[in-house]
Amino acid sequence: MENKKEIINLIGSKYCTGCEACLSICPVHAISMVEDDEGFKQPVIDINKCVKCSKCIKTCPISNNNSSSDISEVKSYAAINRNSEVRENSSSGGLFYLFAEYIIKNKGVVFGAKINDDFSVMHSYAETLDEVKKFQGSKYVQSQIGDSFIKCKEFLDKGILVLFSGTPCQIYGLKSYLSKKYENLFTIDVICHGVPSTKILKSYIKYQEKKAKSQAQQIAFRRKNFGWKQFAIGLLFNNSIAYCTPQTKDIWMLSFNKNVMLRQSCYNCNFKSVSRISDITLADLWGIEFVAPELDDNKGTSLLMIQSEKGRLFFENLKKNLIYKTIDLDRIKRFNSFHQTECPKNRDKFIKECFEKGFDKAYFKYVSENLFLKVYRKIRRCLGKIKRLIYKLLGLSKENSVKEIVSDLLETGKNIE
Numbered sequence: 001m002e003n004k005k006e007i008i009n010l011i012g013s014k015y016c017t018g019c020e021a022c023l024s025i026c027p028v029h030a031i032s033m034v035e036d037d038e039g040f041k042q043p044v045i046d047i048n049k050c051v052k053c054s055k056c057i058k059t060c061p062i063s064n065n066n067s068s069s070d071i072s073e074v075k076s077y078a079a080i081n082r083n084s085e086v087r088e089n090s091s092s093g094g095l096f097y098l099f100a101e102y103i104i105k106n107k108g109v110v111f112g113a114k115i116n117d118d119f120s121v122m123h124s125y126a127e128t129l130d131e132v133k134k135f136q137g138s139k140y141v142q143s144q145i146g147d148s149f150i151k152c153k154e155f156l157d158k159g160i161l162v163l164f165s166g167t168p169c170q171i172y173g174l175k176s177y178l179s180k181k182y183e184n185l186f187t188i189d190v191i192c193h194g195v196p197s198t199k200i201l202k203s204y205i206k207y208q209e210k211k212a213k214s215q216a217q218q219i220a221f222r223r224k225n226f227g228w229k230q231f232a233i234g235l236l237f238n239n240s241i242a243y244c245t246p247q248t249k250d251i252w253m254l255s256f257n258k259n260v261m262l263r264q265s266c267y268n269c270n271f272k273s274v275s276r277i278s279d280i281t282l283a284d285l286w287g288i289e290f291v292a293p294e295l296d297d298n299k300g301t302s303l304l305m306i307q308s309e310k311g312r313l314f315f316e317n318l319k320k321n322l323i324y325k326t327i328d329l330d331r332i333k334r335f336n337s338f339h340q341t342e343c344p345k346n347r348d349k350f351i352k353e354c355f356e357k358g359f360d361k362a363y364f365k366y367v368s369e370n371l372f373l374k375v376y377r378k379i380r381r382c383l384g385k386i387k388r389l390i391y392k393l394l395g396l397s398k399e400n401s402v403k404e405i406v407s408d409l410l411e412t413g414k415n416i417e
Contacts, residue, residue, distance in 0.1 A: 013036065013040075013042055013264055013265075014264045014265065014268060015062050015264075015265050015268055016042060016043065016062065016265055017061075017062065017169035017170075017173070017263070017265045017269075018033070018040060018041050018042065018043075018142060018144075018263065018265075019061060019145065019169050019170050019172070019173030019174075020033060020041075020043075020144070020145035020146070020149065020173065021059045021060065021061060021149065021173035021174070021176050021177045022043050022056035022059055022060055023043060023145075024059075024145070024147070024149040024150050024177050025055045025056060025059040025177055026055065026056055027051070027053060027055065028049050028050070028051055029049065030045050030046045030047075030049035030050045030051075031043050031044065031045050031046075031056060032044050032046070033144070035197075035199065038197055038199065038200070038351050039197030039198055039199020039200055040142070040197045040263050040264075041142075041144060043056075059176050059177055059179075060176070061169065061172035061173050061175075061176045062265075062270060064176065074274055074275060074305055074306065074307060074329065075305070075306040075312070075326070076303065076304070076305050076306075076326070076327050076328070076329040077303075077304040077305075077306075077324045077325060077326055077327060078285050078288060078291060078292035078295050078301055078302070078303065078304075078324060078325045078327050079093055079095055079301070079302045079303075079304040079322050079323070079324040079325075080093045080094070080295060080300070080301055080302070080322065080323040080324070081093055081094030081095060081097065081098050081321065081322065082321050082322065082323060083098075083321070084299075086098070087299060087300055088224065088299070088300075089133075089136055089137075090136055090137065090300060091136075091137050091138040091222040091231075091284065091300065092228065092282075092283070092284040092285070092300040092301060092302045093285075093300050093301050093302030094300065094302070095282055095302045095304060095322070096112075096135070096136065096165065096188065096282060097132065097133075097136055098318055098321055098322070099163060099186070099188060099280070099314065099318065100112075100126070100129075100132045100135070100163060100165075101129060101132070102314075102317065102318055103161055103162070103163040103186070104126070104127070104128065104129055104132065106161050107160070107161065108160055108161030108162060108163065108184075109125045109126065109127050109155050109160060109161075109162055109163075110125065110126045110131075110132055110135065110162075110163045110165070111123060111124070111125045111126075111148055111151075111152055111162065111163065111164040111165060111166075112124070112125075112126070112132070112134075112135030112165045112166075113135060113139055113143035113165075113166065114134040114135055115134075115139060115219065119141075119198060119201055119202060119205060119216075119219060120141075120144065120198045121139045121141050121142065121143040121144070121198065122143060122144050122146060123143050123144065123145050123146060123148040123166065123170075124146075124148065125148065125151060125152075125155075135165070137220060137221065137222055138221050138222045139221060140195075140196065140201075140221045140252070140253075140256055141195060141196050141197065141198055141200075141201045142195035142196065142197060142198070142263060143166070143167075143170075145170065145173070148164075149173070149174055149177045149178075152164055152174065152178075152185075153177070153178060156178070156182045156184055156185055159184060160184065161184050161186075162182075162184060162185050162186070163186045163187075163188065164185065164186070164187050164188070165187070165188040165189070165190075166188075166189060166190075167189060167190060167192045167195070167271075168189045168190075168192055168269075168271035168272070168276055168278070169192075169265075169269070169270075169271050170189075171187050171189045171276070171277060171278045172271060172277060174187070175187070175277055183310075186279050186280075186310065186311075186314060187277075187278040187279050187280070188278060188279065188280045188281070188282060189276060189278040189280075189281050189282075190281065190282055190283055191281060191282075191283035191303070191336050191337050191338065192266075192269075192271075192272075192337065193256070193257075193262075193337045193341065194259065194262035194263065194266030194267075194269075194337075194341050195262060195263050195266060196256065196261040196262060196263075197261075197263070199355070200261050200351060200354055200359075201252075203354040203355060203358065203359040203362075204251070204252045204354075204359040205219070205235070206358070206359070207251075207358055207359045207360045208235055208243060209237070212235075212237045212239065212241045212243065213239070214237035214238045214239035214241060215237065215238045216235050216236070216237055216238075217236055217237065217238055218234075218235065218236040219233075219234070219235050220233070220234040220235075221233055221253075223244060224299065224300065225244055226246050227298040227299070228284075228298050228299055228300040228301075229298055230246045230247065230248065231246070231247055232244050232245055232246050232247065232250070233245060233247065233250045233252060233253055251359065251360060251363040251367070252359075254363070254367060254368075255350070255359075255362075255363055255367050258344065258367050259341050259342065259343065259344055259347070260344050260346065260347050260350040260351075260366060260367060261347070261350060261351055261354070262341065262343075262347075264343075266341055267340070267341055267342065267343035268340070269340060269341070272337065272338055272339060272340060272341075273338065274305075274329065274333075274338060275307070276305075276307050277307070278307050278308075278311075279306075279307055279308045279310045279311035279314060280304065280305065280306060280307060280311045280314065280315070281303075281304075281305035281307055282302055282303070282304060282305075283302065283303040283305075283336055284300075284301075284302065284303065284336075285301045285302060285303040285327075285332065286332065286335040286336055287331070287332035287334070287335030287336070288301050288332075289388065290331055290332060291325075291327040291328060291331050291332055292325050292327055294325075295323065295325060303327075303332070303336065304324070305329070346366045349366060350362045350365075350366040350367070353365060353366065
């Protein structure tokens, strides 16, 4: 009899996040993750192995998204790791390493995402601080869970302390797979913009290799050569050529920020909200100038959100190692990805062009702005800088609107000097 396989028709590729909870829970190993035409892994079932237990359906976090935060009010902070070396090697404020260090020192294990030699990103676990360093830094591509959920459960059942970090959908997938609470489990998620596939990333790397006339050996998505706010993407090639370009000039980051290469489910994400089931949420504190300008030295400041009582106790144990300030989350929501990401109309065409003609061809055809838009955006940025300078000169808070400033000036007869 022919061994048949078919795509699991639970929620469809439009909503499947690829969290691999269904693969992890299957008792007969009938499910595998298979790359689709865009390079995203989709769950596929071998119907000859399937015993119709429905565990995959019951575990899917999209089909059964019933979890909620166990804390009534989310606490938010602007935070910096006091260890400047750790902070320098981190994407933002260096908080993840601090939490991971605590777990390792208490004989626990830390799960996170690392970049492999072939530029794929895979979840794994660390039992030493040297291994944790591989998890530092943002990876602008989807990580594959592999057997990490299964390994995590094995550690938890042995009573070992575990820190599991990932995207919001991965944390939902883990907790859905575990199906019960573990007091020895700490979870950290990130404010996620969305994830491209490794296949798309390799198309970009191929373009860079052609320019460098050499094979790439390393990639870093968040270098601070030009500061935290103007972070850079860097590649190192076998011929010792190094590429390091600010995100505003690199075609990978420009395409990423235009949302043209994300997984389909990222445009329909059920997990982009303030309240989450993770214990702690970490992110870059974009909009820092409005809530904590005194912590803005352009070296990286984290947004830290406490989502559970367990997370609060975790924070209390480690806050002596932080420089932090309580902030109002409502004031910086618009600067961070709490909202749904809109799918551009040219998204499918962009990805298809990447594979057929090359990443650069797709970028210049579907993403690159014309001269008028570039000038317009530059003028807007300049006006924003002038506005902030006026606030500073007048000693006014960012809360004051331009209308209120003008009104005050007219009433008092003051002049801007």
